[in-house]
Amino acid sequence: MKKNLLMWDESLFRDPEVFEIDHVPEQFNHRESQMRELAFQVQPGLRGGRPLNSVCRGLPGTGKTTSVRKLFGEIEESTRKLVPIYINCQIDNTKFAIFSQIYRKLSGHLPPASGTSFKQVFDAIARLLQKEAAVLLVALDDANYLLYENEMNRVLYSLLRSYEAYPGTRIGVIVIISDMDVDLSREVDARVSSVFRPLEIYFPPYGEDEIKEILSERVKQGMFPGVLSEEMFDLVVEQTQKSGDLRVGIDLIKRAGLHAEHRASRAITSDDVCKAYDFSKYLHLSSSVRSLKNEEKAVLRDIARQSLAEGDMNAGEIYKAVKAGMPIGYTRFYEIVKKLDAMRLVDLQYREGKGRTRVISLRYDPEKIIEYIGEG
Ligand SMILES: Nc1ncnc2c1ncn2[C@@H]1O[C@H](COP(=O)(O)OP(=O)(O)O)[C@@H](O)[C@H]1O
Ligand SMILES: [Mg+2]
Structure with a gap:
């Protein structure tokens, strides 16, 4: 039997980038009301005031990170007076690490690794904010990681009561939480809660039709026509629903495509999808273990x-x-x-x-x- 061999530089992917974990999609539907609420919360910041605080809550893969990244992109395009700062708390989960990232964003470089105190970093941040007359908007993504390290109160206290030590500084926060069992109002102590008072924005899981629409758009952008048949696409949607996480679906398509490429095939088979699922279903395990x-x-x-x-x-x-x-x-x-x-x-x-x-x-x-x- 003659194999349909691909030239080895031939790919099934039109644009592999759209299957990357940190890709911010151009088309972003089904989250209009959450985006509108977020925009409303940060609006005072566009006029030099303190942004209102928000908590975005929802299971993994419900578009929280993407919503905040989209909003931050828009803010950066329209003003320099409100500076959005995105913190991944899986990586930066101590007060010092988080303030170092804020300093880096404002100054362009990290503070010296050793011999710098928290106060020195905070002093420098306050000076930069005053000089630029800028307001800060800090997103703490996957903030449940701060709870495991007992840093939540310290971080929020420093951010939200900064005006006491540094009059004139204005900082608002967006706390993103993927753990539905966490009750932030119980975790946060009285000194923080009196200034925190967040609006909670809920991100419900996507339904089957929404998953279909989002994944089919991704496939259209990222793969050549005919690579993923309708039947195989339905299988991917089914597996995605089973896992309950859109990230699993996107990762699954990427791996199934690579698998088919490896076989020098022009189309993804159910075997490719199943083999890929053996990896993709452990997405949560692998990223948790890494942290x-x-x-x-x-x-x-x-x-x-x-x-x-x-x-x-x-x-x-x-x-x-x-x-x-x-x-x-x-x-x-x-x-x-x-x-x-x-x-x-x-x-x-x-x-x-x-x-x-x-x-x-x-x-x-x-x-x-x-x-x-x-x-x-
Ligand atoms: N409404 C949507 N439209 C298109 N892609 C989406 C949508 N919601 C989520 N995604 C994609 O699904 C994946 C998970 O989204 P993400 O924002 O990281 O979720 P969360 O932060 O809630 O875990 C990302 O790859 C993102 O691009
Ligand atoms: Mg996220």
């Missing part, structure tokens, strides 16, 4: 190993295993387990018995977890 610190990875790895060995999954037993491999106190260990629970990597539950035991179970296949963390 963990080494110590946290080690704890998660030990939980996975214990589970593979069918050992007892109570917190005390796992702590023993962890402690055998590295010096760590129980309090720190338990903090890490709570973070892994909040990140939906493990499930932490109490079991009544003699005393209350804490039982840990994994939300992913332990072998997959070890594969993503590495053997260590």
Whole structure:
């Protein structure tokens, strides 16, 4: 049988860029009301006042990051007096790191890595704002990561009460949260809540028709005609719905396309889609694991190993295993387990018995977890 060999520089992708995770799509429908509310909130900032604060809340893949990026793009095109700053809290999740990013955006370079105090960075930011007579709008994306590090109050306090230490500075915030269980009003202390008072903007999950429309637009832009048949497209939509995350769908199309390319085929088959799904469905696991610190990875790895060995999954037993491999106190260990629970990597539950035991179970296949963390 003669194979339909592609020249090796021939691609199925018209524009691979549109399948990248940080691509901001030109066409962005179904989020008009959220965008309008956000625009209303930041409007005072365009006239030199303090923007109103907002909380954007919704499950992963509901367009929160994209909405804020679109809005920020528009602000940057229309004024220099309101400076939007986007912070990815998965990466920058301490007060110092966040203020360093703000400083970088305003001055064009990072503060010196060592020997600079938080106060010095803040002083410099305030001077720059005063000189430019500029107002700041800070988006804290995936801000639930600040909760795991207990930094939420410190960060919001410094941003929102900055006018006390630096009269004349005006800063508004947009807090983005993908964890529906987080109740921010309970996490934030009284000194912060008296100045925070955010409007909550909800991003509901996309329905089947919306997923279809968004993905088909992406395919039209990014792939050559005929590569993804209607039947295969329906399969992609089905898998996307199953995962509940639009990012999985976009990643799935990209991987299925690469897979077909690899076979030197001009069309994606169901085998390509299934193989791709084996990766794409772990998108959450892989990005969560990447954001963990080494110590946290080690704890998660030990939980996975214990589970593979069918050992007892109570917190005390796992702590023993962890402690055998590295010096760590129980309090720190338990903090890490709570973070892994909040990140939906493990499930932490109490079991009544003699005393209350804490039982840990994994939300992913332990072998997959070890594969993503590495053997260590
Ligand atoms: N309404 C939409 N139209 C087109 N693409 C969208 C839309 N909503 C989300 N996307 C795409 O889906 C992916 C996830 O969106 P994102 O804004 O990152 O969601 P969230 O921040 O809520 O997790 C991104 O690749 C984005 O381009
Ligand atoms: Mg996001």
